[in-house]
Amino acid sequence: MPGIDLPMVNYKEILRLNSLGIKNTQIASSCNCSRTTVINALKRAEECNLYWENARNLSDEELSKRIISGNKSSVTYQMPDYEYVHHELSKKGVTLGLLWLEYCDQCRESGLIPYKHTQFYKYYRDFVHKTKATMHLEHKPGEIMEVDWAGQKVSITDTDTGETVKVSIFVSVLPYSGYAYVEGFLSQNQENWTKAHVNSYRYFGGVTKILVPDNLKTGVIKNSNHETIINRSYLELAEHYETAIIPARPYSPKDKATVEKSVNIVSTWILAALRNQDFLSLRELNEAIHEKLDDFNKKEFQKREGSRASCFEEEKEYLLPLPEKPYEAAIWKTATVQYNYHVTVENRNYSCPYEFIRHKVDVRLTGNMVEIFYKGKRIATHPRIYGIKSRYSTIEEHMPPNHQKYVKWDGDRFQKWARSIGPETYKVVNSFLTSCRVEEQGYKSCMTLLNLEDKYSPKGLEEACKRALTITERPSLKSIQVILRSKKNKLLIDESEDDAVPSSQYAFIRGPDYYREGDD
Known part of the structure; x- marks a missing residue:
């Protein structure tokens, strides 16, 4: 018997995202837990020899038990001096990788345990955000896809009613190359949100490691400084494409600077160019959008050589491969x-x-x-x-x-058996099957009646059904059982119809309505 539901850390999702090379900070944000929890979970899993490859088929509860039972004493690490790190980074030629190596050498000389480079980088980013220090973001090829709905909508005309219908415009962009995908949808619901992502991945021919959406309810249920809850269907899409969802922080436009800029450019380059055209269907609109999109991606940069399309030729080699089948919305x-x-x-x-x-x-x-x-x-x-x-x-x-035992029986089979017993039994069985809202609900009574044949003989069962039908048009199973147990049914066959006393002759005799009320 299943036990009581208990909240638990999503160890499976942590292992999955870690296998994709996602940073611990981003894993913590996606899984709605602290960075320390992620670090400890990965360490416990490694001690138990558990990785995404051999844990993906385990249930959440089983994986949690294995990791928790394998927990060992924690290790204390030496926290770097990030004020010094940030100051040194301002010097020419100094990188975080170089500072991490120097930090590791210092820890070894002092007999201390250093953080690995992923934690070292993570803590530095935390320091930057906390102290409001500025940090240059360099996008890596194939790492991020940013998505959003454009603020501007396009109108199409319904050919049946002549009414104007507003169309929402979905935009996805790869920050490294600026390569974009655009498509119109009749609404911003969950189904269209999912379909837009599937079409984007198909258009790019691959998948990025990280997916950065805005905080729409179709993607993110809640995103605050203390808690991030991803829509379950959206999380399932990410698992299917083996990517990680890292929502943009609320009120932090820098997190989505690329897509915000691309949305504005799309609004100017594509949507404004279509403003004087009339569209009679969504398909017609999207064909025009995709034609302009191709020109947009091939348009030469103003301040550097090449175009979005030429940069994408370099980037697409770093994209993760598409799964065999596209995600089916759920x-x-x-x-x-x-x-x-x-x-x-x-x-x-x-x-x-x-x-x-x-x-x-x-x-x-x-x-x-x-x-x-x-x-x-x-x-x-x-x-x-x-x-x-x-x-x-x-x-x-x-x-x-x-x-x-009821599975192999149905209404037709019960009726066929009842005819073999007699017409009165058939009437009773038919009453059981038709008195319920769903026929299957009467199968149990029919099966119990069938079993009475072996105990009281077919003749006795037919006589009991006949007697029960003289009392009410819809006899209950209980009333038939009472008649059979009384053993008086043997005498009923000899009673003549002339000797039968009408129930209305005596006031104290209960009528059919009384028994009908008890037929539950």
Whole structure:
């Protein structure tokens, strides 16, 4: 039986991002934890010989237990003097790499333990941000893709109604080369946000190590100095493309200077050039945008040689390869497993193992599949149901053992069996099947009735059903069981219809309505 849900560090995501070469500071920002937590988690994982390659198939809970159980005593490192580091960096020819080597030599001479270069760089960036010191940002090829929606929208005309429809413009840019991708969408919802990223990666022919979005709800649920929460669907997209999401800090335009500049240039170069054209469809608009986009990327720089396209020829060799299949947009929902071991999502019902009854689970919906997860571990998969509402998708292995015997029976088979017993039994079975909102809900009563045949004989069952139908048009299973147990049904076959006393003759005799109310 599953235990109680407990919050835990996302060790799996930390290992995944570390395998991509993402810096610890950025991992901490993406995983909503402190840099110290990231450092300790990676160290514990290394001590346990756990890496992304051999941990990706473990559940979050299992991975957490292995890492925590393998925890050893912490090691104290020597903190560098970053005021000295920052001062030395202002001198010609001095780099952070050189200062790190000097710092390591000093620690060894003093018998102290130095930080590795990734932590050394991380702490220096923290120092720069904290003290408001300026630092030159040099973009590396293939490292970052920045994305945003342009503030300006374009209008198209609906040919059916003649109304004007506003189109949002998505922009993605590679800061190293300035190479951009632009596309129009009818809304800024989650589906279009995801599709825009997939199309961007396809256009660039590869993936960057880091993805820098603005703080839109479709991508980032919360981003503050103390907490970063990434939209789950967006995080799933990043995992599919093996990239890391590092949102721009709120109120820090320097974090997205390249994309902000590119958005302005796109608005001037592409959108302004299309301002006098009329478009009758989104497809027509995007064809015009992509034509202008090609000119934009090939346009020569004013202050240096080459163009965005020529710079991109150098950069694309550093991009990560695309996965075999593009990401399929998914919707995540939370549901509680009901007593019938099903979860209800969009008015359709999907089964999961009965052990998870009353537990909250996460449900992932794509165009074709429905997956159910508990604590990050997938416990059920179904084809997605469309069409009629309230339909059920049930897997036999998810049922309790005493329910599995009903699987091979259906309404037609129960009715066929009832006809073999007699017309009165058939009426009762038909009543069980039609009195419920969903036919399957009557299967249990039908199966119990079928089992009574072996205990009381077919003739006895038929007589009991006949007697029950004289009391009410919709007899309950309990009333038939009571008649059979009383053993009086043997005498009913000899009773003549003339001897039957109408129930309305005596005031103290309960009528059919009374028994109908008890038929639950």
